[in-house]
Amino acid sequence: MPSFSAEVFQNEFISEGATDVHAIVSVTCSGAGEAGRGGGGDAAEIVIVDTSGSMLDAKIVAARQAAAVAVDQILDGTWFAIISGTHIATRAFPYPNARVSMVQMEPGARAAAKEAISRLEADGGTAMGSWLKLAAQLFDTVPQATQRHAILLTDGQNQSEQPHQFQAAIESVTGRFQCDCRGVGADWDVAELRRVSTALLGTVDLIADPASMAADFEALMQKAMGRGVAEAQLRVWAPQGSQLLWVRQVSPNVEDLTGRKIEINPLTSAFPTGAWGDESRDYHVAVRVSPQPVGQERLAARVQLSVRDQIVSQGLVKAKWSGDDALTTRIDPAVAHYTGQAELAVVIQEGLAAKAAGDEATATTKLGRAVALAAETGNDEATSKLRKVVDIDDPATGTVRLKRSVDKLDEMALDTASTKTTRVNKR
Template identity: 60%
Template sequence: MAQFTAEVFQNEYLPDGGTDVHAIVRVTCRDAGTAGSGTADAAEVIIVDTSGSMGEAGIAQGRHAATAALTEILDGTWFAVIAGNHVGTLVYPYAAPGQPQMARMDPVTRQQAIAAMGAFRADGGTAMGTWLTKATQVFDSVPQATQRHAILLTDGTNEHETPEQLTAAIAAASGRFQCDCRGLGSRWQIDEVRRISSALMGTVDLIPSAGDMAAEFSSLVRRSMARGVAGVDLRVWAPQGSQTLFVKQVAPTLEDLTARRTQVNPLTSGYPLGAWADESRDYHVAVRLPAKSVGQEQLAARVQVALGSEVQTQALVKATWSADESLTTRIDDHVAQYTGKAELAQAIQDGLAAKAAGRDDEATSKLGRAVQLATAGGDAEMTSRLRKVVEIDNAETGTVRLKKGTDKLDEMALDTASTKTTRVRK
């Protein structure tokens, strides 16, 4: 049975009249089991771009990657394969009207699915909203499968439906399944695909070349199959008169959960966390309290991890008002470093967007700030990625010059890496 623990990192001391409390809550899960090993059935959908831009070589590699993914799906898991171009098409299983549009994985159905993917052809345009709509229909045909995960691969932009149609499809899929999205090559739009992955509690990343697809698909499905606990929520209780400013995941990736808020009771908000394996994740919780004077203490927040209606563990965020500046001016290392990583990610994304729009002065300023933040935070990997886009004259001051003729893939790799974080050590 899965075991959850939670611990808090914070500076609880506020100055006289101070209001805002920040804390990092680390949640750890052990003994999660594997997908489908608990009370909920698991389901996996593989969505492969088969639009004309993939070409026959890309289709062959996509078929190979999907085969690798199917190999990793555990027997007994519900699964399906969807081909995506200007429509989403269920390639496997063959479903009669009114029948489940998923099959149970076993050696026979695995081989049938691999054979069915022989029908993949590079043809048509790209309308990712139709792919999501088809996946939603497929998942909903098997209501007993409540742990739901999909992989979505695209190599191009969403040119064959309106932005409003994609937005509607994302909204309809939200909360129905999780989706990790991957973009192949340099023709796809990161912001567009990130919208999908963020809303569906997944990740977005770059696959530089078609030959890398199989390894990435295998890795994604292995991670999905290792998640034995579904339907986990983070609950934040804050006292009457207070305000929860935000709740953000800060490790292993940056994700603002604030807009996913649901009301549990008048003082408690819930934030869905999806499915879990044996892992740890860090969350930044910020609460604004009514100002109080020196010497007073208050419970600022009670952060709970819930599985369904059952609370698994909790951690307490505290506030103590003090006149001792050595206490009130100290910023907890975890809060400071993760706040810096969030600012770094935003600076990178804003800088690359400005560069793409031809606003070179703004791009130089934003990417210079990113270099400064990465240097101050000792993030050598991000600094190395930034060097592929800018010439660094002074890292400490963020003095940089835009490089001419940068490789588009280097820029995309920098963008997708911006939201990945490394664990802050205690």
């Protein structure tokens, strides 16, 4: 049986007249088990492979191998399908003439799926919205599968449908399944895939070399199969008269959940978090409360994790008004760390966008700030990737110079890694 625990890290003391309370709530799951085997419904997986014309030669060969490796990791009993994506979406397995849209994994189905994968050929354009809509339609044929996950691979930009069509497709499938996105090579658009992964509670990452694709797919599918909790909600209660400013996931990556709010009742909001395995996730909760006299204490928020409408863990965020500056000016290390990490993600993306637009002054300022934040928060991975885009004169002050010649893959690696955070030692 899975078990959850929650810890709250904050400075409870705020000064006279202050209203804003910040806390990091760390939620840990253990004993999650395997996907589809926890009694909460079946699991379903779809592998979506870009088979457009740009995937010719080494890429399509690597994609076939990666899809086959992913199929090998799917647990017996899991519903699954393979989609071939071009300017249209095609069900590659089960075969288009099959009577069912998805099948449960077993040795015969695994062998047949790998045979179908071996026949994938590269041709046509790219319309990722149609791929997503077909995936949702296939998932809908197995309502007993409450845990639904897809892997989407592409090597290009979404040129075969209009931007508004793509956005409408993303919105139409949001909340219906989770999706991890991977881009291979240097010709795809990070921001485009990030729109998909953000809406569908997944991740986006770069596969620079097609030879790395199989290992990446293997790890993704293994992780998906290790998520034995199909769905959980983060619920935040705030007292009457208070305002929930934001809820952000800040580890293992930065994701603003505020816009996903579902109102449970006038005082309680819920935020979908997707499926869980054995892992820890950290959330930054900010609440604005009514100011109280010095010496007063009140509960600013109650943060709970809910699984199938059952509360499985809880953390309390408190506010204590004090006239002691030594207490009120202290910033909790976890809050400070993750505030810096959230800003780091923003300035990296803004800096790269400015650089692409030819605004070197803004790019230098933003990426310089990123260097300083990476140094301050101990994010060595970000620092390493930043060094490939800028020459660093002084990391402490963020004094940098844009490199004259930068490999596009290095920029894309920095962009995709911008939301990945380093965990803080909260003790």
